[in-house]
Amino acid sequence: MKLRTFLASTALTATLATGALADGHGWSLKDAAAPYAGTTVDVVFLLRPGYEAIEAMLPAFEEETGIKINIIKHPYENALGEQVRDFVAGGDLDVALIDLVWIGNFAENDWILPLADVQAKFPDTVDPELDIDDFFPLVLNAFGGWNDTIYGLPVDNYSGLLFYNRCMLEDAGFDGPPATWADLKDVYGPALTGDGKYAYALQSKRNETQSADSFARMIWPFGGSFLDADFKSNLLSEESQAGLQFRQDLMQYMPDGVVAYDHAETVNGFAQGDIAMITEWSAFYSTVVSPDTSAVADCVEIAPEPTGPAGRKPALGGFSMAVASQADEAEQAAAYLFIQWATSKANAREYLERGGVPARQSVYMEDGLEDFKFVPALVESWQDGVPEFRPRFAEWPEITEIVQEWGTKMMLGEVTTEEGAMEIGERMEAVLEEAGYYSGEKPLAQ
């Protein structure tokens, strides 16, 4: 969905919300929730700081509304499968937690309700202060929107950032982080690698980490992409190949076995002072700056990801929460109230301070955010991100498995970047053909 379409959709939603509540001056969460007190809302949370932040804030919501939030925790890798099975079986989930690459899947299967439909169905629940325009447009579009319709409100949002160890860089004679990927490899790499220390680590384990954090991160800044305008593979293009070859060349400055590194190993390596720079999600900021979990807390600095020949194309990740269509009416209303509260402008500051990363523009304009070093880089990255960093269509779960397998084989040297790209391209196109993109059955949208 293009930005213009998104803005039109957003304006429509905002108009509907404000129109429905033209006389909503006396709105309060307590009154709005009164008819639904005693309702239990089932929601999936991940084992990440952003969800711990909401969980810590929940007692206030439950006390005020009488709505009980039942949290089912999953590691990221299990979250999609668990939710798909729940929705297919007509299970208990009332809120869908949607990664930006899952939204096509959820929306096309009608497992989630459009935001406007929920607001029209339960007008009394809509907070006049919702202010949907306050969300970063890129984030709301990418995480909550599908086919010109907003389904979910963004929560636990990430941009890829460059975390660097200022002390290690200064010891090596650098007074700042690399501005470009080429500098990172050619200048910082040799100077910071040796004696068991490494200049950089790129988390590349064979799961979504490989496809999102490693593979996609390297093709976009070099001008590459997964697909061209006709939805054919673009991985053999000169630009995509340049990015993939760059990743191979950069591995000499990474720890052995980085192909088995997930977020935990990468963040821990950085937090123990073994790795000078990592490109990680903003969600891990609280881990690396806490003295409880980081030996280099005082040395951590944050910058936007380096630029490549095609500019800065930072990784984009994160989630939205949407009301599940399988929930009954009371649960849908209660679920909407919870989502609205968790992503609200009023709670954004507390969410941030407790370790979450809100997508509200207004919170980042407030004073007193000096302690959150990632904020300037994050805000800059969200101006420049690529919504289709990973294609957002319903076929992504099949395609990511292909990328994971052949992406790791490339890194291990079992196939060349050309051979790997050819394999991924052929298999990816077979999936897209089966789905009906080439026959015109489905629009070329991502």
Next chain:
Amino acid sequence: MRDKVSRRTIFAFIGPAVVALAAIGIVPLLYAGWTSLHFFNLTKLKKVKFIGLENYWDVLTDEVFWQAMGRTFFLLGTALPLQIGLGMVIALVLHQPGLTVLKTLARLSLVLPMATTYAVVGLLGQVMFNQKFGVVNQLMGGADINWIGDSTNAFAMIIFWDVWQWTPFVALVLLAGLTMVPDEVEEAARLETKSRWTVLRFVQLPFLLPGLVAVLILRTADTLKLFDMVFTLTRGGPGASTEFISLMIQRVGFRGFDQGLASAQAIILLIITIFLAQIYIRVFYKEV
């Protein structure tokens, strides 16, 4: 005796077990058979349709499936002989007379690896084989071996854990077989020859064969469906180096959500398992 028990009583005793087995085992199998004949993707349920044997054709002509199958049989071919060899040595040692208390303790300790949950074994492996902090590298004099991120080492690690966990099972089964040998036969044999190999080959081995066949069948089936430990340890990686057949089926069925294709893979795997079990029984099994 049989005449005195009414058919109703027999059905009353056996019926619930048959119904339970049918509900737990047969119904899901039939359902898998049904889905294997359909395009059945959990995220595309609006498109479910009968496609005949197309899923089976796709599986049989998919080189990735056969690569995973080859990997699985390579694991079976390396781990199982090690388990049988080591298990036999342990069983023979524990079969020696004397040191009763120590042998009892040894038998008890043999149960521990088997009692450890597969997934926990995988998590243990992640910690113990960590390149930097793992105890394995520390025990090797601070070696810097990349266990989990290297294709060959990761495969060796899987073999190690499988042997660690299941050698005790083989040892206990074989020990049970050794206790079946009548004492007077074994003593007579020892009077005839001093060769332990001769006693083992001609006196003890016939009593071990039923247990050995059971070990072959159970361990083959277990290896073909080995999942939890590998999933938590390597998730099939790096690359595809530890993607065994069960991991592949799980990936297709629960991460790609193609239940039809995954069901076809699972049914082909079931046929292979039954075929192997039949071979084991025909070739090795003999009544003592």
